[in-house]
Each structure stands twice: as structure tokens, then as C-alpha cells.
Amino acid sequence: MSIKKVIPRLPSGFKELLPSHQVIFEKFKRQISSTYESLGYIPLETSNLELTEVLLAKGGGETEKQVYSFTKGKNNLTLRYDLTVPLARYVSQNYSQLTFPFKRYQIQKVWRAEKAQKGRSREFYQCDVDILGNTSVVADADSVFAVYSALKSLNIPKFTISINNRKLVKEILSFLEVGEQSTEILRIIDKLSKIGKSSAIEQLNTLVKDREKSLKILDTFTLKGDFMKIESIIKECSLEGSEGATELQSLYNLLISMGIDPDYLEIDLSVVRGLDYYTSSVFETFIDIAVNYGSIASGGRYDDLVNYYSNQRLPGVGMSIGLTRLFEVLLELGTLPEVSAVSTRVLVCALSEEFNSLSAEILTKLRKENINSQVYLGKNLSLNKQLDYANKSKIPYVVILGEDEIKSGLVTIKNMESGEQKTINLEETISLLQS
Amino acid sequence: MSIKKVIPRLPSGFKELLPSHQVIFEKFKRQISSTYESLGYIPLETSNLELTEVLLAKGGGETEKQVYSFTKGKNNLTLRYDLTVPLARYVSQNYSQLTFPFKRYQIQKVWRAEKAQKGRSREFYQCDVDILGNTSVVADADSVFAVYSALKSLNIPKFTISINNRKLVKEILSFLEVGEQSTEILRIIDKLSKIGKSSAIEQLNTLVKDREKSLKILDTFTLKGDFMKIESIIKECSLEGSEGATELQSLYNLLISMGIDPDYLEIDLSVVRGLDYYTSSVFETFIDIAVNYGSIASGGRYDDLVNYYSNQRLPGVGMSIGLTRLFEVLLELGTLPEVSAVSTRVLVCALSEEFNSLSAEILTKLRKENINSQVYLGKNLSLNKQLDYANKSKIPYVVILGEDEIKSGLVTIKNMESGEQKTINLEETISLLQS
Numbered sequence: 128m129s130i131k132k133v134i135p136r137l138p139s140g141f142k143e144l145l146p147s148h149q150v151i152f153e154k155f156k157r158q159i160s161s162t163y164e165s166l167g168y169i170p171l172e173t174s175n176l177e178l179t180e181v182l183l184a185k186g187g188g189e190t191e192k193q194v195y196s197f198t199k200g201k202n203n204l205t206l207r208y209d210l211t212v213p214l215a216r217y218v219s220q221n222y223s224q225l226t227f228p229f230k231r232y233q234i235q236k237v238w239r240a241e242k243a244q245k246g247r248s249r250e251f252y253q254c255d256v257d258i259l260g261n262t263s264v265v266a267d268a269d270s271v272f273a274v275y276s277a278l279k280s281l282n283i284p285k286f287t288i289s290i291n292n293r294k295l296v297k298e299i300l301s302f303l304e305v306g307e308q309s310t311e312i313l314r315i316i317d318k319l320s321k322i323g324k325s326s327a328i329e330q331l332n333t334l335v336k337d338r339e340k341s342l343k344i345l346d347t348f349t350l351k352g353d354f355m356k357i358e359s360i361i362k363e364c365s366l367e368g369s370e371g372a373t374e375l376q377s378l379y380n381l382l383i384s385m386g387i388d389p390d391y392l393e394i395d396l397s398v399v400r401g402l403d404y405y406t407s408s409v410f411e412t413f414i415d416i417a418v419n420y421g422s423i424a425s426g427g428r429y430d431d432l433v434n435y436y437s438n439q440r441l442p443g444v445g446m447s448i449g450l451t452r453l454f455e456v457l458l459e460l461g462t463l464p465e466v467s468a469v470s471t472r473v474l475v476c477a478l479s480e481e482f483n484s485l486s487a488e489i490l491t492k493l494r495k496e497n498i499n500s501q502v503y504l505g506k507n508l509s510l511n512k513q514l515d516y517a518n519k520s521k522i523p524y525v526v527i528l529g530e531d532e533i534k535s536g537l538v539t540i541k542n543m544e545s546g547e548q549k550t551i552n553l554e555e556t557i558s559l560l561q562s
Numbered sequence: 563m564s565i566k567k568v569i570p571r572l573p574s575g576f577k578e579l580l581p582s583h584q585v586i587f588e589k590f591k592r593q594i595s596s597t598y599e600s601l602g603y604i605p606l607e608t609s610n611l612e613l614t615e616v617l618l619a620k621g622g623g624e625t626e627k628q629v630y631s632f633t634k635g636k637n638n639l640t641l642r643y644d645l646t647v648p649l650a651r652y653v654s655q656n657y658s659q660l661t662f663p664f665k666r667y668q669i670q671k672v673w674r675a676e677k678a679q680k681g682r683s684r685e686f687y688q689c690d691v692d693i694l695g696n697t698s699v700v701a702d703a704d705s706v707f708a709v710y711s712a713l714k715s716l717n718i719p720k721f722t723i724s725i726n727n728r729k730l731v732k733e734i735l736s737f738l739e740v741g742e743q744s745t746e747i748l749r750i751i752d753k754l755s756k757i758g759k760s761s762a763i764e765q766l767n768t769l770v771k772d773r774e775k776s777l778k779i780l781d782t783f784t785l786k787g788d789f790m791k792i793e794s795i796i797k798e799c800s801l802e803g804s805e806g807a808t809e810l811q812s813l814y815n816l817l818i819s820m821g822i823d824p825d826y827l828e829i830d831l832s833v834v835r836g837l838d839y840y841t842s843s844v845f846e847t848f849i850d851i852a853v854n855y856g857s858i859a860s861g862g863r864y865d866d867l868v869n870y871y872s873n874q875r876l877p878g879v880g881m882s883i884g885l886t887r888l889f890e891v892l893l894e895l896g897t898l899p900e901v902s903a904v905s906t907r908v909l910v911c912a913l914s915e916e917f918n919s920l921s922a923e924i925l926t927k928l929r930k931e932n933i934n935s936q937v938y939l940g941k942n943l944s945l946n947k948q949l950d951y952a953n954k955s956k957i958p959y960v961v962i963l964g965e966d967e968i969k970s971g972l973v974t975i976k977n978m979e980s981g982e983q984k985t986i987n988l989e990e991t992i993s994l995l996q997s
């Protein structure tokens with residue numbers, strides 16, 4: 128009976144990895160979670176589906192257009208579009224059972240029905256750290272340090288974490304007497320890297336109607352570097368000791384004290400982050416040789432996360448690695464390590480079905496010695512088929528069990544890379560595989 | 563400005579874990595994946611959303627009623643309800659780029675809009691292993707051994723994996739001359755544990771209209787034990803050397819050769835598994851002291867997984883741990899280990915903000931020695947607040963930095979369990995924490 132075939136495919140904007148990449152992606156996830164854990168963040172997972180009225184309590188804007196929502200039974204449900212709103216909901220819901228400050232990490236997928244384009248997936252991983260219930264700049268440093276440590280542990284190309292402080296930005300704009308227009312100015316500064324300097328000048332000029340002032344704004348907000356580099360601006364604007372300047376300086380110094388390589392950190396006054404809920408510190412991260420791919424990790428401090436759910440006030444700070452995006456950048460750059468999808472060290476090849484139970488016993492002995500091993504599971508037990516499987520699976524050794532080997536009580540072990548092979552007993556095989 | 567509050571809650575049938583449980587759940591997931599990997603299974607993740615026409619290519623039945631489907635733009639999308647159909651789709655889609663036999667594991671959530679009831683979540687984790695592109699009983703043994711090893715690694719209460727073979731069941735029914743009614747009989751046998759023996763007898767009698775035969779069927783299919791235990795039935799039915807008997811015997815013997823503790827394995831002729839796509843081996847797993855909670859891991863061999871997507875024929879075998887279900891059972895049994903949600907060994911308590919950079923440096927030194935440590939991030943830096951946080955978070959040690967300590971260049975370290983504390987230098991602190 129022939130069955131009507133359906134073309135196997137995914138919805139547009141959705142992607143999956145082949146095994147050789149999936150295995151690296153898994154390593155990345157594990158590396159990030161173990162780093163976060165070592166720094167005292169506790170794991171959290173939230174439901175992928177939320178009640179729409181709860182998830183979109185804040186409502187409005189771009190978000191609502193981009194979510195996947197639908198009705199099932201009596202409920203309208205939505206797939207989460209970030210990990211921050213579900214965190215707010217979770218914390219409000221379980222408030223009395225949590226310990227504050229609440230430090231959690233969360234590595235899960237989110238969904239956004241964005242216009243399908245290169246580098247944008249509609250389903251992607253975020254790896255968030257947040258600290259809720261605190262106002263100390265030490266927490267800001269803690270979250271940045273967590274992301275820095277996680278990224279360093281992945282051995283990716285050199286990256287730079289840019290930090291800034293929105294209070295300081297506003298203080299500077301007030302000093303320049305353009306405080307009233309700060310929202311519009313911030314919007315122009317935010318897209319500076321996309322639109323370029325000359326276009327930014329034009330837009331600023333249209334806004335403040337003063338070419339010199341526009342130039343001054345641009346000069347100021349394109350300053351980058353260590354704290355020394357922006358100290359002159361702070362003095363020039365008489366902002367020594369201002370809230371924003373103090374916070375930014377403390378954050379910078381704390382991060383250095385915590386051991387961040389200064390080469391990986393800079394203050395960038397143009398980083399303001401589009402999202403309006405950040406209130407002081409803001410962070411963005413770029414791979415130096417791939418700045419045009421966009422930020423791979425970002426975040427900031429927010430005044431209150433839970434005000435739609437609770438009368439508690441919960442200021443906090445957080446940062447998130449866009450792991451799917453990062454992975455795609457590394458793929459494009461060709462800097463992913465070549466690894467074997469299988470962690471098997473040796474394939475045990477029985478050349479006939481009658482040796483099945485013998486090969487099972489050998490397998491058991493190898494595994495007892497913590498040598499990752501498997502038997503060939505195909506139907507055709509020819510040696511060529513089995514060597515081909517080992518080759519394609521990048522398994523470094525095979526152990527062969529044929530008539531001759533069974534008679535002599537020995538096994539033949541073959542190094543798949545060098546082609547070298549010898550016939551020895553099992554103890555010798557084990558010590559060879561352990562070396 | 564007061565904001566209208568929305569009650570923070572989840573849709574009915576959805577659950578989340580508190581941190582102290584989440585941390586165990588994460589450990590379980592990691593333990594299972596590392597066991598699967600050590601046995602040569604490669605990791606796979608598929609998209610959570612699928613095109614409905616692709617996912618439901620097979621169509622019909624209960625499945626369609628239980629899925630979460632919706633329209634977005636031009637597409638009708640569905641959240642996956644198991645990991646097997648997406649595997650079939652993935653393998654057909656990427657056929658030429660995979661190595662066969664294809665051994666993969668997959669630990670992801672699935673969604674089913676089942677009637678909300680105790681022990682049934684609408685969102686739950688499955689942890690699958692499958693081997694595609696083979697017909698050897700060695701593969702059946704491989705998948706059962708993978709699940710056995712994974713469950714053993716979790717240190718859960720004693721469980722039993724029940725194996726059976728549908729071919730043998732059919733052979734026995736043919737011998738008893740009720741082969742024509744095998745589907746109905748299998749349905750009765752399948753629910754035996756739910757309906758009880760006497761009700762089963764009634765139903766069988768209604769079907770075969772022969773009380774003695776009904777008793778014989780029931781006697782046969784309630785046999786359980788090692789292969790010896792069912793050998794007499796096989797002889798009685800003249801099924802020595804039949805396909806089903808041979809496969810079941812090989813599977814049992816192979817599993818013992820691979821090192822499965824015989825106490826954890828039994829042949830149970832009543833295990834037939836409801837789903838109709840299994841063709842020979844079938845597996846189910848129960849925790850001995852919680853049989854009524856249902857199977858925590860099951861699977862079997864199927865003839866062809868991809869026939870809706872491809873002309874390739876891909877017979878395979880697989881088994882899946884229902885991790886969410888298992889976790890709920892362990893919670894109910896009260897056998898989950900008590901662990902700290904935080905993996906932090908020491909909390910560094912600065913008693914004043916001016917010691918922030920000093921505490922950052924101490925933190926860095928502790929972390930360099932691989933001692934998981936964090937600083938207290940709350941606003942109120944009173945010692946009591948900080949000790950309370952350490953206590954609630956089950957952090958075993960605190961290091962205190964106050965005026966006295968700074969002056970003397972020493973730190974005070976306190977054992978949170980014994981209450982013992984001493985003032986020593988940092989080197990001594992490090993060796994104390996490492997011991």
C-alpha cells in the first residue's frame with residue numbers, strides 16, 4: 128500500500144541543526160549553565176505557554192504583533208516572547224516561597240513572529256541571568272560578570288561588553304540644555320551604528336536646530352573607552368559625583384576588581400538600548416570582528432519588573448545571551464570547533480550475529496572502565512560497512528570480533544586515523560584505549 | 563500612578579517547579595543526557611512548532627483532538643505532541659546528511675491538551691532514545707539498556723522494566739485459535755492492570771465465547787518473570803524457534819549480557835502497548851512501589867517511521883522516559899533528595915558599601931581556587947540580613963568583612979551549620995573551604 132507523501136519541512140523562519148552542530152550547541156548550553164551556577168544563580172524554567180492576558184498585561188506595541196497567540200478551549204494562550212516577563216509573573220506568583228535577592232538563570236527558547244530575514248529566527252534561545260530585589264550596583268556588576276564568564280568559557284572570538292548608564296546620558300543631555308528632547312535624541316543615538324554619523328548629525332540638527340550643539344552631542348556620545356576616557360566629559364559637564372557618573376564609575380571599577388580583562392570591557396556613551404524599561408545601567412556585547420551581526424548579549428537595570436502583577440516593588444538587573452544568534456554568527460565566521468557528534472571512543476564490531484552476546488560482554492567491560500563504547504547496530508555486519516560507520520561517525524577506534532579473534536581469545540583493535548591495527552587481549556585493549 | 567493588576571497564574575494543566583525542585587530536575591536532565599551520550603546517542607533538538615499538515619500527516623484519532631494548533635499568517639502551526647513524529651520528519655528532511663543506523667537522543671517538552679487530572683500535565687518532558695535504520699534485536703537491547711542506565715543513574719526507587727514481543731503474543735493467540743480476534747483480545751490484555759482479572763475474564767468470554775479458553779488466555783498473559791518462566795508456555799504452544807519467541811529470548815539474554823541487574827528486568831506477556839505502530843518488541847517501566855502511577859518509561863520496535871514523508875524504509879526501535887511524570891511520582895513518594903538550590907559554597911558579606919571592591923577581589927581569589935562563591939546583593943548590608951540570606955539559600959559558609967577585619971587584614975569565616983567561626987587570613991580561609 129502506497130501512502131501519500133507529505134514534504135518534510137519546517138515553517139519559514141524556523142531552523143534546526145545537524146548533529147555535528149547540535150552537539151556543539153549542547154556543549155555551549157551546558158557551559159553557560161554551569162558557569163551561571165558556579166556564580167550562585169539558580170536554575171529556573173517557566174512554561175512555554177502563558178495565558179495571553181497575563182503575559183501581555185503590559186500590552187501594546189510591537190510585542191503584541193509579534194507573538195504567537197491562539198485560543199484553546201476557554202483560554203487564549205501565547206508562546207512567551209522573552210524570559211523576562213515570565214520571570215516577573217513567576218516571581219509574583221511564588222513570592223512568599225522565594226529568597227531575595229532572587230538570583231536566577233534561565234536558558235529556554237522564545238518565539239517572535241518577526242519578518243523572516245538573515246540572522247533572525249522566529250524560535251531562538253535566550254540565556255538570561257537576573258537579580259531581583261536589589262538596587263546595588265554590585266548586582267549590576269554580578270550580572271555582567273556572569274555573562275562575561277559564560278562567553279569566555281565558550282572560547283569564541285574576542286568580544287567587547289559595552290556598558291553605559293542612562294541616568295548619566297540624561298544628565299549630560301540636561302547639561303547641554305536638550306533634556307526636553309532626550310527621548311528623541313536617545314532614539315537617534317541608539318541607531319547611530321546603523322545610520323552613520325552624517326545622517327545622525329542631520330537628524331539631531333533637525334531636532335535641536337543648532338548645528339554646533341548637534342556636533343557636540345554626537346562628539347560626546349561617540350566616546351568610548353575606559354572610565355578615564357569619559358572623565359573629561361563628566362568634568363566638562365560638571366557631573367562629578369552625579370548619580371549616573373558615580374554608578375557608571377563604580378560599575379566599571381567593580382568589574383575590573385572582579386577580574387574582567389579590561390580589553391573586553393568599555394564604556395560606550397552611545398549604548399542606550401531601545402527598550403524603555405531600563406533605568407540606569409545598560410549593557411551590550413559585540414564580537415569585535417562581527418559588529419555588524421548585532422549584539423550577542425545585552426541587558427540593564429530596571430526599576431520595577433512586577434508592577435503589573437503585584438504591589439511588591441522589585442527593582443532588578445539582568446543580562447541575556449542570545450545563544451541562537453551567537454551560534455549563527457560563529458557558523459558564518461567559520462569559528463565553530465570541529466567536533467564529533469558522537470562521544471564514542473570505540474566501536475565494537477561483531478562480524479556475525481552469533482558473536483552478539485560476546486560483543487555485549489566486551490562492551491560491558493569497556494564501559495565499566497569508563498570507555499565510551501557502542502556496538503554496530505546495522506543489519507549488514509560486513510567489516511567494510513562497520514568501518515564506514517565508524518569513519519563517518521568520527522569514532523577513533525574499532526575493536527573487531529571475527530572467527531580468528533574468537534578462536535584465539537584476542538581482539539583486533541584498529542586506530543581509525545592512522546589505520547594501524549594489532550591483535551591483543553582485552554586488558555591490553557583497555558589500557559590502549561585509556562591512554 | 564497605580565497600575566491595574568493582573569493575577570499572576572498559569573493556564574490550567576501547566577506547572578512550574580520551585581527552585582529547590584528545579585535544581586534536581588536539571589540534575590536529572592543532565593544525568594540522563596550524559597548517560598545517553600556515553601552510550602553513543604547523539605543529541606537532537608527539533609523545532610517546538612511544526613506545520614500542522616506535516617506533523618499530522620498520519621492524521622486522525624485522539625492525537626488530533628489533543629494538539630495545540632493555530633493559524634499564524636499563512637500557516638497552520640502545531641506544537642509537537644511527542645518526539646517521535648518530529649524525529650521522522652527531521653530524518654526524512656535531512657536524510658542524505660545523516661549516518662545510519664542513526665542513534666539519537668532528545669530531551670524536550672511536548673504538549674497535549676489532555677483532560678486535566680492528577681499526574682497529567684499538558685506540558686511535559688520526554689527523554690527519548692531511538693535507533694533508526696536497523697532491524698537487529700541488538701538495537702532493541704541498546705535502547706532498553708540506555709533507559710535502564712539513565713534511570714539507575716538517578717538513584718530512584720527500585721523499578722522494573724517489562725519487556726514483551728507482539729509477534730510472540732500473536733503467535734500464542736493463533737495457537738489458541740483466537741488469532742482473528744487478536745486486536746480485541748490485546749485491547750483487553752492491555753488494560754488488565756486497570757480493570758482487574760475478573761472483569762477481564764468476563765470481557766474475554768464475551769469475545770471468544772469459551773470460558774475455558776478465556777481462562778487459558780488470561781493465565782498465559784499474566785505470566786511474568788525471566789525467560790525460564792515463560793519457556794513452558796512457548797513449548798506448550800509449540801512455538802520453540804518461532805520469530806517472536808526467538809526475538810524475545812535474544813533480547814532477554816542480550817540485556818543480561820550487557821549487565822542489566824536481572825532483578826530490574828522481567829518478561830511480562832501482558833505488556834502490549836496501546837499504540838498500534840509497534841510491531842515486535844515492546845517495553846514498559848514501573849517503579850515497584852508506585853505501579854499505580856503508571857509507566858515511567860516505555861517504547862518498542864516499529865516497522866517504518868518515515869513512510870508519510872519518504873520512500874525510504876526506516877525500521878527502528880526506541881524508548882522514552884516520561885521525566886515530568888517520573889518527577890511527580892518521586893515528589894509524591896517523598897524520595898527526592900534534599901538539595902540546595904544554590905551551588906554556592908561561601909557567601910562573602912561586606913558590611914559596608916565601601917568594602918565592595920575589596921569583597922570583589924576576595925571573590926575573585928576564591929573563584930580562582932574553584933570555590934563557588936557570591937557576594938550578598940541586597941541593599942541592607944546588616945550582618946543579620948546577610949546571615950539570613952545564607953541560611954535560606956543553604957549556603958554552608960559565610961566570610962565576613964567588617965571594620966575589624968579590614969584593619970587586621972583578616973576575614974571572619976563562619977560555618978552556618980555549626981555556628982563556629984574564626985578570624986583567619988585568606989590563605990587559611992581557602993584551605994578551610996577546600997577541605
